[in-house]
Amino acid sequence: MGYAQLATDTSRVRRWIETGEIPRDPVPKVLASLFTERLGRVVTTEDLGFSKPGQAGNGRSLEGLPLPSGQVAAVLTEFTGMDLMLNRRGLVGAGTALAAGSALSSAMHDWLGAERAQASGAHTGTASAAPASFDRYEAAPVGAQEVAALERSVEVFRAWDAARGGGLQRKAVVGQLNEVGGMLAYRHPEHLQQRLWGVAANLAVLAGWMSHDVGLEPTAQKYFIIAAHAAREGGDRPRAGEALSRAARQMVHLGRPDDALDLVELAHTGSGPETLPRTRAMLHTIEAWAQASMGRGQAMRRTLGKAEELFGSDQADVPSPSWMQMFDEADLHGMQALAFRTLADHEPAAARIAERHADRALALRRQGCDRSKIFDYLSMASACFLSDEPEQADRYARLALLSISENSSHRTWDRLREMYRLTGRYAGYQRVDELRDEIADALPQAPRPAAGPRGLKSPQEVKSSQGMRGFGKVRAV
Numbered sequence: 046m047g048y049a050q051l052a053t054d055t056s057r058v059r060r061w062i063e064t065g066e067i068p069r070d071p072v073p074k075v076l077a078s079l080f081t082e083r084l085g086r087v088v089t090t091e092d093l094g095f096s097k098p099g100q101a102g103n104g105r106s107l108e109g110l111p112l113p114s115g116q117v118a119a120v121l122t123e124f125t126g127m128d129l130m131l132n133r134r135g136l137v138g139a140g141t142a143l144a145a146g147s148a149l150s151s152a153m154h155d156w157l158g159a160e161r162a163q164a165s166g167a168h169t170g171t172a173s174a175a176p177a178s179f180d181r182y183e184a185a186p187v188g189a190q191e192v193a194a195l196e197r198s199v200e201v202f203r204a205w206d207a208a209r210g211g212g213l214q215r216k217a218v219v220g221q222l223n224e225v226g227g228m229l230a231y232r233h234p235e236h237l238q239q240r241l242w243g244v245a246a247n248l249a250v251l252a253g254w255m256s257h258d259v260g261l262e263p264t265a266q267k268y269f270i271i272a273a274h275a276a277r278e279g280g281d282r283p284r285a286g287e288a289l290s291r292a293a294r295q296m297v298h299l300g301r302p303d304d305a306l307d308l309v310e311l312a313h314t315g316s317g318p319e320t321l322p323r324t325r326a327m328l329h330t331i332e333a334w335a336q337a338s339m340g341r342g343q344a345m346r347r348t349l350g351k352a353e354e355l356f357g358s359d360q361a362d363v364p365s366p367s368w369m370q371m372f373d374e375a376d377l378h379g380m381q382a383l384a385f386r387t388l389a390d391h392e393p394a395a396a397r398i399a400e401r402h403a404d405r406a407l408a409l410r411r412q413g414c415d416r417s418k419i420f421d422y423l424s425m426a427s428a429c430f431l432s433d434e435p436e437q438a439d440r441y442a443r444l445a446l447l448s449i450s451e452n453s454s455h456r457t458w459d460r461l462r463e464m465y466r467l468t469g470r471y472a473g474y475q476r477v478d479e480l481r482d483e484i485a486d487a488l489p490q491a492p493r494p495a496a497g498p499r500g501l502k503s504p505q506e507v508k509s510s511q512g513m514r515g516f517g518k519v520r521a522v
Contacts, residue, residue, distance in 0.1 A: 077090045078127070081130060089120070124268075125220075129223060154315070156277075203371070204413055207371060208416070209415065209453055210452045215252065229242070245279075247367070247368055252268045259455050269288050276288060283317060283321070283366070287324060287328075289309075296308060298459070300338075313328055323356055324365075326356040331380070333381075337387040345388055356377055385428075393431060419460075422441045426438045426439075439476050461488065
């Protein structure tokens with residue numbers, strides 16, 4: 046990195062550990078870069094405990110929640126800067142363990158519900174926090190036109206993600222978020238500052254969702270946490286709740302429904318009374334999916350009933366925020382199909398209901414929601430296999446295969462692997478055998494580092510070890 050004068054030795058490291066000594070710049074930056082490269086995941090100076098009083102995090106990492114108000118922009122910019130460094134160098138590692146949902150909800154419960162502290166200082170001028178980030182350009186003011194352009198860029202990225210998955214544009218979103226963090230270092234008039242925080246929250250959610258979509262789970266979780274902080278800095282508690290709901294969906298996908306329920310409860314209570322019915326309906330669908338994965342059929346049905354009632358009560362007299370535009374009637378039915386299909390692992394009769402909701406979701410899907418349509422096809426195919434309808438299942442599975450190769454979402458591959466295991470009971474049927482071979486060819490040949498939500502083997506591994514036969518029901522995500 047060009048710092049030939051640095052000569053860190055064991056005695057200095059011992060002082061850092063035993064006495065809490067903070068090395069002078071640029072040592073913390075160099076060490077954060079070193080650990081990021083070596084571990085293949087983002088490591089910030091806060092993670093290393095190298096924040097000085099008045100700097101980002103005040104000596105607390107993202108796990109030391111909540112982040113102090115006024116320091117979120119610096120933490121955001123450093124985290125995105127390190128993430129971009131990983132992208133530039135082509136480094137992607139398995140990362141560390143996800144924080145438990147209960148730990149996150151306990152740490153953030155009081156903070157999310159409390160009134161936002163007013164930022165100190167004048168309406169204009171640079172922020173008082175000392176920057177602790179990488180790649181931050183000098184803070185400068187922006188006007189309403191620039192903020193409007195940033196808001197439009199969010200819509201473009203969101204549409205691309207819905208159509209093609211998170212793999213292709215993730216770096217562009219992270220880079221845009223990094224620049225917005227630099228803009229937030231300058232104190233704008235309050236109305237512009239709030240809009241910038243809104244852009245930061247939206248971009249952070251997208252960065253997290255795209256990271257989750259390609260299997261970067263700890264990175265995704267941190268982006269969701271950053272998004273919740275950014276939304277609250279902008280005074281938008283419903284947006285903060287929706288960001289946390291993304292972390293809850295991530296937990297269900299990874300087979301941790303109890304953690305998901307903790308996060309959904311926090312999203313419910315922290316969103317505030319101004320949360321619109323449609324947003325609350327969305328939160329209930331995630332809660333229902335978590336309940337279904339735990340086999341709690343009665344609770345799941347009650348929760349979905351609440352979701353339907355809330356969705357139907359939305360009179361559209363108040364326009365939904367931009368970040369809720371994707372949750373329409375099709376998505377409501379898609380989530381219901383997923384919940385009932387998941388419950389079918391515990392209650393086989395639920396598969397028929399899953400079929401009805403998946404069929405309705407497919408009929409309502411808008412153009413451009415290609416990834417969601419793949420999930421609908423896979424929910425329908427899985428439900429049909431469970432309902433002993435292999436011909437119907439084969440048809441929908443092939444529809445999914447037609448478009449899955451054009452999508453960069455690893456989550457679609459995970460769901461395809463789950464559906465593949467349901468085909469085992471029909472091994473020997475010619476069309477199903479052909480389908481199994483096509484699935485094995487379509488999926489990536491190299492297994493993911495954490496092979497699927499529950500460490501499941503790929504079809505290629507199963508094919509070689511078990512002859513592609515003899516599979517029963519499995520729990521879907």
